[in-house]
Amino acid sequence: MRSSQFFLSTLKEAPSDAEVVSQKLMLRAGLIKRAAAGIYTWMPLGLRTLRKVEAIVREEMNRSGALELLMPAVQPAELWQESGRWEKYGPELLRFKDRHQRDFVIGPTHEEVITDVVRREVKSYRQLPLHLYQVQSKFRDEIRPRFGVMRGREFLMKDGYSFHASFDDLKREYQVMYDTYSRIFTRLGLQFRAVAADTGSIGGTGSHEFHVLADSGEDDIAYCPDSDYAANVELAEALAPATPRPAAGEALAKVATPGQTACADVAAFLKTDLTRVVKAIAVVSEDAEGKPHFALLLVRGDHELNEIKASKLAGLTDFRFASDAEVEQYLGCQPGYIGPVGVDAGKVRVIADRTVAAMADFVCGANEAGFHLTGVNFGRDLAEPAEVADLRNVVAGDPSPDGKGVLGICRGIEVGHIFQLRTKYAEALNCKFLDDNGREQVMEMGCYGIGVSRIVGAAIEQNYDDKGIIFPAALAPFTVAIVPMGYHKSDAIRDAANALYAELQAAGVDVLLDDRNERPGSMFADMELIGIPHRVVIGEKGLAAGQVEYKGRRDEAATMVARDAIVAHLLESLAK
RNA sequence: CGGGGAAUAGCUCAGCCUGGUAGAGCACUGCGUUCGGGACGCAGGGGCCGGAGGUUCGAAUCCUCUUUCCCCGACCA
Incomplete structure (x- = not known):
């Protein structure tokens, strides 16, 4: 892409109501524009990053055997009445009537719809297990949307639902998803932790949240540095003190x-x-x-x-x-x-x-x-x-429930959640199948969510400096920026920039050629603000010596690289 | 839902106290100079000062209501 043909809209100053770093930087870099509280337009630049997250999620979900489908955002109230959530969900559920005064909701999640599909289509244990997922916009009418795309009202989510003939098979799929999620967040270049989570009123043992570790996170996570124990503070057990109660020493x-x-x-x-x-x-x-x-x-x-x-x-x-x-x-x-x-x-x-x-x-x-x-x-x-x-929240310094050390507390941003739903929805919606004995049984269900749009915010919370965003390569809207010094003045520069641009495109690199008639300072500042991980500067002097300048976004200083070697050098850096 | 704060140009804000023809910087348009770290000059375009009432000869400014947004709280006795 040539930036003259693209749509960059960077700002020197962040809107005053932006609260957290990722929100400020996303607005300044022009990744998103606010339409209403908690509702954002993804601009072409931001959408490229969002699509990269989606692509990785899809690849790994498909690899795990799940099948993609797309369910409606607008759902009939009947399904929600049938599951009982029409009453239970509360004001977070956006409801409205159509022209015939029929009740509808804008889906905050899709257990009802998917269960309805499966109960109509799946009749036999031979058709199980089945894992269906979608990547779709959700709407939750949060009391206090904040932090930009981190807690928006409309947001993009990958939600998957699996159906099983037995609890054992659900547990098998749950483990598959645990591994799949770990692979996804690893590929996205995020520092994360899988933590045991509260299962709420549904009960059961199986629920893990995947948290990106960041100080601005809204959740407290208790973790043990000496083992792999990690749990949401909501859930982490506070053990009884190891020492017995001392004898009374004072008078009342x-x-x-x-x-x-x-x-x-x-x-x-x-x-x-x-x-x-x-x-x-x-x-x-x-x-x-x-x-x-x-x-x-x-x-x-x-x-x-x-x-x-x-x-x-x-x-x-x-x-x-x-x-x-x-x-x-x-x-x-x-x-x-x-x-x-x-x-x-x-x-x-x-x-x-x-x-x-x-x-x-x-x-x-x-x-x-x-x-x-x-x-x-x-x-x-x-x-x-x-x-x-056990009535209290654990605090830093408490013994770890697994007996292997002392707990620390850190903040996390929940970007994924996997859950063994068991038969809660299948029962309410009468989702049954015939087992190999010809007996009717209720299906076991699992559900698995990833906050796709939230991941973009979370990734920025974890990767930025005073100049702007530092996207992990897997998420960067472009991975290489070519910044020519005097594109509009020097034929040699222009030819060299165009040639390198063509070579990188041919090599399949997401390259942005900054061919705007801007001063160098503006171009550098923009490329840094939007977080492009690799930068090649083409200048007169270097070019005369057969060299171009390379700088990684995190590097202190630039290095000169031979023009003939730069493509290989970039491909090598990108592969890391 | 409770408590604070805010609303003036696309963005960041001043002006309001003490009423008298709407401002700055950035961004945008044109011309010129400049060109390796967010340049400079000149000339421009852009505002129902969130909305509705009221007070006044006159309201961005004072009063009332309203809408929207932001922050904090909504157990921690």
Whole structure:
């Protein structure tokens, strides 16, 4: 491509509402243009990169035996009503009516549609397993779209769905996908990690997220540097402390802590450590009859309650935080000074985090406004906790659940997710087949997603400098830029540039010849901003000596290469 | 949903307090000079100052409403 024939639209300054690096650079480099919140046009330059991601994803999916199809973005409401998600999905699901007042949705995902296709077409175990995938735009009406294409409302996704006659076969395919995804992200040149993920309400063991490691990521990942353990913090298990609870050493005392309601404030006020304080979190859950049950969840002052873990406890599914009135009703005290001491065990369920259960001489609210207790001990000042559970998020320094070291926490951008769905949708949508005994059985399903457009943002988050994007070669819109010094003034330069351009094209290289009548500084700045990995500068002096100048995007300085050797040199660099 | 902030040229912003003919830089057009790190000069084009009301002789500016966007929060007692 000649840049005079292409559409470059670079900006010196990023739009002021751009938040993260990738968003700023994508807008400055002219890869995308914003159409509305979370909705973007992919400009010709950005589309080249997006297509390269797609191509790699397709190649590897096809190689794994999956078959591509294309499902509609607009889906009938009936399927969603049948699966139950019409009610459950919430406002993220964009719904609308057609001219006949029939309900439709714009697909945020395609389990319903694919299951509908398969249940109509597949009747026999002989037709299984089957893995169908598509690369398609999705729409999710996010509350807060942000970070450009990283959390857009409309985005491009590869979504695949596999159907199996047995759970064992699903597990086999799941492993195939695990390996396929690892190959895809490796080919894309990304630093990533597969992490065990929460399986939500569906249960089961099989779910992994693939995260690109970047500080701007929205997810916290717990990983063990000494093993391959990695899990979303939502899921990572916090083990019970290795050392048993120390003996009580202090007497129980009630101290005035006027106005000190937050744990950190109480700790500072009492000149003690936050790790000596126990935080009581009041929650309420309703049972099948709609009767409220009140519970106190105890976690150490410096720890965070993990709501997903808490909601997995019996009777706490769908729990919510207690209102101030409820706290008052059950504990006779306003929030800020509540604690587990002296509560009515018949009315208030107390669940202690494993760490709390091993604490002695701790501080907690006195259930009296303006007062806290110090020197509190289980078994002396209050009953031993009736229930002990893992309630908190792991923190850096916690022991790894696999027993092989200490956890670290890093941020990640979720770019892939694989999931053993089991029979959730197949059952709801009556997707059955006849097994080899002629018996009707529900199909086992897996689903596998890759955020194609998000990958472009994630790749930039991982690869940039103060001059702009540094695309991994596999993603670069062009892999080589030819920058002639004086294309419009010198016949020799022009001829040399054109010749090299033709040679590289013939060699199958995605080459951009910057033949604009721009000053050198502008051309250099643009080629760097848009992240082209390799650059060849053709200048008068070098050319006279039979040389051109080569510089890799990450190189400190340029090197002179013989004109006759430059194509081979580039091909070698590209192959790396 | 709650709290902040913003909205003026394609982009980044000034002007608003203290009302009086709409500005700068970048980008764009033309001409000239320049040409190895985002050049310079001259001459241009481009705005319903987000929208609707109000106050006023007069509103980008003051008041009210509204829309949109951004940020933070929406457990951490």
